[in-house]
Each structure stands twice: as C-alpha cells, then as structure tokens.
Amino acid sequence: MKTVIEGSHAVSYGVMLSRVQVISAYPITPQTHIVEKLSELCASGEFQAKFLKVESEHSAMASCIGASAVGARAFTATSSQGIALMHELLHWASGARLPIVMVNVNRALAPPWNIWSDQTDSLSQRDTGWLQFYCESSQEALDTVIQAFKISEKVLLPCMVMLDAFYLSHTFEPVDIPDQERVDQFLPRYELKLKLDPKDPKCFGGLASPDVFPEMRYQMQQSMEKAKSVIPEVDGEYERIFGRGYGLIEAYRCDDAEMVLITSGTVSSTGREVVDQYRDGGKAIGLLKIRSFRPFPSEEVRRNLKGIPKVAVIDRNLSCGMGGIFAEELKSVLCNEEDRPTVFSYVVGLGGRDITQEKISDVIEYTLEQDRPREDILWPDLKR
C-alpha cells in the first residue's frame, strides 16, 4: 500500500528498513527533515539505532567512519556546505573501504546564500571515491538507499544518494514503504571481514609506501568497475522482490531518435513529458537518464547513444571554467568513438531556477536547429 509522504521521509524509512546501526548527523536545510524523522524514530524506540548528535558535518562523517570501521551499518545525510566540510573525510571513508551510505540533498553552495536545488555540491566530490546515485522520485530515493547499502557492502566503497532540494526533499508523493521482512531478506546483516576488533588489534589507515599505494588505488578503481555489474545485479534482485528497478541508466524512447536529452534527478520527469509531446508530434526525441554518476556507466552510455546524431545534456551544475559536469563526463566517454553524437551542453536551472517544459522545448529546438553548438556552454535560461 502506498503512503503519501515527504521525499525526505522516504529516505528516513529507507534508512530504518536497512537496519542502520549508527546515524550521525548535523542538520542543514534542505536535508534536516531526513535526520529529524530518524531521530524521532530512534527516540520513540521504533528504530533501534544509535543516533549521534554531533557538532559538525566533519564530525558526523568521522563518527560514521568509526562506526563503520567496527562493522556497524552507518548513515548520515547532508547538503551543500555540509558535504563541503566533510571533504577530507569523504576521501578517508573510501580509502578505508567503508560501506557508509550518505544522502546528499543537492543545494547550491554559498556565497551568495541559496538553499535551492543545484548539483554542484555533490559533483564537487566527484573524485572522492564514493559511488553517486541521482534520484528522480521519492520512491526511487527510498529504494536506492536500501540498494546502496547492499552495493556498498559488496564493493566496499561508500555510496552517496542524491535528491534535488525541495523538488524531491520537500515534496509529498505516494510512496510504497516495503515490509521489513522482505527488506531483511534482500539486505541481510553483513559482516565486515577486516574490522576494528580489540580481540585482534591491528593498525588501520597507517602509512602505505609507494611500494603499495598504486596497487591500493588500482584496487579501488577495480571495485568501481565491479560496481558497474553489481549495481544492475542488486537492482535486478530488488526488482524481483519489490517490482521496482532503475538500472545504471534509463533510456526512454531513444530508439531511432534524432536527438536524445541527457538528464539526471527530477528534471528527468519533466523531460519525459516533453519527449512524449515531441513523439506525439512526430519528432523522434529520446531521453537518457543517468542514475549512476560514479561509477560512470561508460559502456551503457556508449551503447545507448550509438547512432544518435545529437545529444543535449541538461546540467543543473557548473564546473566553473569548464561547464556542465555531466556534459564533460559524457564527452570524455564518447571522444574515442568513431560514430559519436554531437554533444550540446546546456547549463540550466542553477540555484533552483525552475526547469520548465518550455525551457526543455527551447533546448530541443536549438539542438535540432543547429548542426553543432555555437558555444561550448549554452545558457538557455540566462537573463541577457
């Protein structure tokens, strides 16, 4: 049965169903409702997790690292400046191979202060060695949190799950909250093989000389590669039990498309509507939603875009000095392909500006009109 709940609370229930043992968090808009709900569930006794109130996001991640190092399932949630403050420890969590799951509600970074949706906060953490999933709906957020623990525990890398600020975090939608029993079946207790244990004392995170360091990083990359198969495996298993699957990417009406929109997060839903309108009008437009940003699903993207003449990437983010980050990633996986689409890079909706159907239509029209983009970065919603 579906329940109408806030997107943030869908995450909270996902965390509870995952039988997380330690939650350590610091509040920040628009994430606060997630941990607020979790603290209530813990306080009422409904959820038997240790909830740590800490004095900063840095400490939140530090205590998750500690908890995870002894083998506890650990969770935190943050946003914007909060994830930026965690940066050092994000590297630590992945380098220590700890399967921590964190939800980041995408919000613009200050200054100027802006609490609205913008993916630059999590994309700035691209190289920290964390898996990154971008969710489109509250249901997907709940399901992805549960999947994330299983994936992380299989590949021994931490995982971030992203929600768009307000569009998802503060919006009420009907959500199916699965049975605990079935979640337990999907996500059993896990045993960390190498963990902090007073009975078997070892030094963790010590010095690794140049003699071993490259191999240890190579192992991390291998785990990321492995994740590319683990993610669909886990997603498939989840779909068999709960009837919902999401994949590394989702290709929507891409067959024979003249051009394909590349989206992530909630824009995908708007884009799907517009694609339908164009298809109804006889224009072959498709949409490719990228759910897994790390690992980047290179092969799937190449395969799905083979033979497509043009792609229009919608980036609600900006790597200042270069452009939209999804577009750059896409170009890099396509550059060695002989038969590759022309990539149009659109930076749009920064700081929570609405990406409307009209705006997406403008993007499609421009892409169809032009042989190639007249500028490396296109700014369709900019006041000029």
Added chain:
Amino acid sequence: MKQKIVFRRLQDIPPIAISTATMVWNKTGTWRYLKPKYVTKTPPCNEACPAGNDIEGFMVLTREGRLREAYEKIREENPFPGVCGRVCFHPCESSCNRKEFDEALSIQAIERYIADSQFNAKSERRHIKPKRKEKVAIIGSGPSGLTCGYHLARMGYGATVFESHSSPGGILRIGIPEYRLPRDILDLEISDIKSWGVEIKTNTQVGKDVPFEDINVFNAIFMATGAQQTRRLNIEGEHLEGVLSGLEFLRRIHMGEKISLGERMVVIGGGNVAVDASRSAWRLGARQVQMVCLESREEMPAFPDEISETEAEGIEILPSAMPLRITGDEGKVKKVDFVRAKLGEPKPDGSLNPIPIPGTEFSSEADLVITAIGEIPDLSYVPQEVSIKKGLIQVDEMGLAHIKGYFAGGDTINPYHTVAGAIGSGKRSALAIHEYLQGGWSREKFRMIQVGEKGAISLKKYFHPSEGEANSPAVSFKDINADYFEHRSRISIPPLSIEERRGGFKEVRLGLEKEMVLEEAGRCFNCGVCNGCDNCWVYCPDFAVKREKDHYEIDYDYCKGCGICFEECPRSAILLEEEGR
C-alpha cells in the same frame, strides 16, 4: 626484529591499509628530543604550612576515608592537629591553587575533623621510655616547646619540659580563649605528647624556681618561653587600678581567677590578643566593649575571620585612634583620652608611626582598660653567650638559634606570633638538636628536607628520603590543567549563633559531618603529586605509559616525547625535559 614485508602481487595486498605485522622492532623512542618524567612537586599548601604538614598527602587519605592514616600523617610532622584545626591562620588555604578556580579548599576544617574523629577513636596510650642516653631540657610548654619535645621523644631522646604555670600549653592555655580552643582538645593533645615519654614539670620557672645552671646538665637546652610581656603604652595613667595587659587579663580568665569587669571596657590594640580579650569580656557579660587601635580596619594585625566575628558579636571596633592618656579618680581608672591618627611610614626600628590629626581628640569612659599592643619575649633568664637583637634570640641562615647546645624557637626568635610558626620552629629545633647530638647537621641536609621556598621542612623527607623527591618550587595554578576539574563550592563551616555565644565559652566554629569532609577533601587538586588518575596512561598515543601497581612507568624505547602526558596531567606531576643525548 624488523621484518621487511614485500608484496609481490596485487592479490597479496590487503584491500585496506591494515597492519600485517608488529612494529615492536621500531623503537620510536629514538625520535624523542623531549623526555617526560614523573616527579613529585611541592604543593603550595605544603609550602605555605609553617608547621610543614603534608596537607596534600592527608587529603588523599581523607578522600578515601582513611582517617586514621590521615591523622598519623599529620602527626608525623605536627602533634597538634586538633589545635591547628581550630586556631591556625591557615596560610595553606590562602595559597591553595583551587582559589584561582572556584574557592580554596577548606583545609583547616578537614584537619580539625580528622583530629576530632581520632580523639574519639583513640584507645592506645604509649608511655614510651627514651631509647637514647642524651637528654634535652625544654624551657616553656607552649606549642614550640611541646612540639620540640614530642619530636625528640619520637626520635628516642629524653625530653623534660619546664613550665612556669600550673598547667602546660603556654599561649594555648593562658592566651587563646576556650571558644576558639576547647581545653579538652588541648588536654588530649598534650596528654598524647606526654604518652611519647615527654616529661613536663609545671610550676617550675627556669631562673626562679630552678637556676639555669641546674639545667645545664642536659645535653641540649631549647628555649621556647614565648612572648608574654605586653608592650607598654608609655602614656600617663598606665599604672592606675583597672588597667591590665591583655595577656594578663586572659590568663586570669583561663586560670579561673575573678575579674571585676565593670560597665564599660576599653581594649587598646588591634591584634589577636586584643580581639581575644574583647570577645572574652563580651562573653563574661561586659555591657559595653570598645576596641581601639592605631591601625585602620584593613591594617589590623588580627586574623580577618576573628575581626569579622568580633564585629558580629556587637563589639565596637574603633580603628585609627591613638591613646593619649588614661585618667583616674582616686587611683582607679575613669576614662581614656584618644586622638584620631593615621599611620605614617614606619619608624626606623620598624614600629608603628602614628600621626595625630589635630582637633580630633575624644574620650572613652572606662571601668577597665586592657592594653594589648603586642607582646615581646622576656629573655632575662637567657645565658650571656646567646645573642639577642631587637628583643629576639638571633637565628642562623637555616632559621636555627644554636650556640653550644643552646637552641631557641617559637616567639623568642620570631616576631610573627603564630601557633603554626611556633610548631614549625619547635620541629626544626628538634631536628637541629638531634643533628647536634649526632654531630652531622649540614646545609645540604637542610636543603633536602625543605618544602618549597617558604621555610617549611618535612620530617618525612628527613626520615624517608627515598620516598620523596628533591625540593621543587611550589606548583602554581597555571601548571594545573583545570579542564579536568569541575567547579564545586567550598564547604561552609557553621558558626554558633550569637545568642548562644553570650555568657559562656562554647566553641564558635561548629564541626562538620564526615560525608562533607570526605567530599571536601575530594576537591583537592593534588598539585604536583600523582594520584593515579590514569590520564597519562589513557592519552599516551604510543602505549608507552605502563600502569604498575601503584605508579606509572614510561617505556622510553617507544616514548616519542610528544608531551601529551605532560599536557594532560591535571596536576603537573610530569616534567618534560630536553633529552640529554
């Protein structure tokens, strides 16, 4: 031994950075350029105690409820915990580091409780016979003389105390009123001193009842006759009937003699004797008591607590006034004329220099005038060889008056008349006599047994030199890591109500409950002395601090000299020195 771990293949390398062998071979102690070291430093209370009590030491025992041991620890240095717990001016509390944090520890009240609890518990009576052949004569049974006798007896000497009065105690008996020092407490402590084999001959004044030559047969003589002569005012009318010295007035009260108080009484003086006389007279029912002194209220030499109690009892204190003359009628005192005065620079001999303010003369009617402007020793019996300057027997750089077997102490050598000072002086002299008789006293020995830099000495350090460390400057508050202490206010000592004080000599400061005393002792910082708190052991990042049964040891093979133990020691009982390699 060092094992080189070589990973040849990718699959050999662990997925996370985790140790795969011991690092014991890596003696990181070689990295050290600073070296921590456990030390015992001087707590400021111990330094400040003229009697040389190990206050920090007895706080540890008290906190643990080991009151008998605490009592014995005090009595290793001082036979008068019951007396000092009541009448001492407690410089230990004024120097307590805790006062920089919240409030000084209530040391005096704790000492009193320890003594009182053991008086009730005590059953043993020793009656020890001297083990050594040497005998020492002690002139005067005040705190200095009795302390000297006590320590000599404990060292095995025969000690005979000559006392001119009918009962022993000196100033403790004839001077200090019962409401400050109940006589049963004094009697208990004196009888305990006697039980160590100290012989006391009362009603025996040296130079009068027994000639000095007669006591020259002793192997050493300790002169501790105190300061019992009241300074003269040197004004007109001082010889009228109804003018008494403060000490004489108190002596008569304490010896049970009858005194005619009259209606109005004027006490001249601002010291403790003046306060004691005023408060005693008030208790005996004097209608109106007025204390007049040269000093301003702030400059009065009496202990501050005593002054405020005096005022609480309704005794008028009139500071900054100088007596001009006492006038009488038919040879009996009638009134005292005063003039307002302020104090100028002290005179070349150090005495007060009042400057009268013209036109401020006034008179106080009086039936009884008490003069208490300071007491000086009567040294008329002292042999010629002994050097006397400014009315005091001269002491050497070690604080000892010592010439050919003659020793002196207490108020005969010290212008600051305190019980604790007299006890300290008696103890020091006992040690000096012992060393004299054994022929070995040296400055080096003396230096080793000093407690800080204020002159206190420790018999524990003398008899058990291995237990203690060399003397060090006292630990100051900045050496304390205050983060490890919680703010807690000091216990307050309940006083007897004003109504209950009138008409009798009931003790003014009431006793405390055991729980309060144990808790108060727990407030002690234990400045400079390890109390086994485990901080160093917990914080050492290299596991180089080893916890032994009753102490810690540093494994210098692995101590990198990071200094965390030094920083985190709450009480500065760890030193960090430059490594001397």
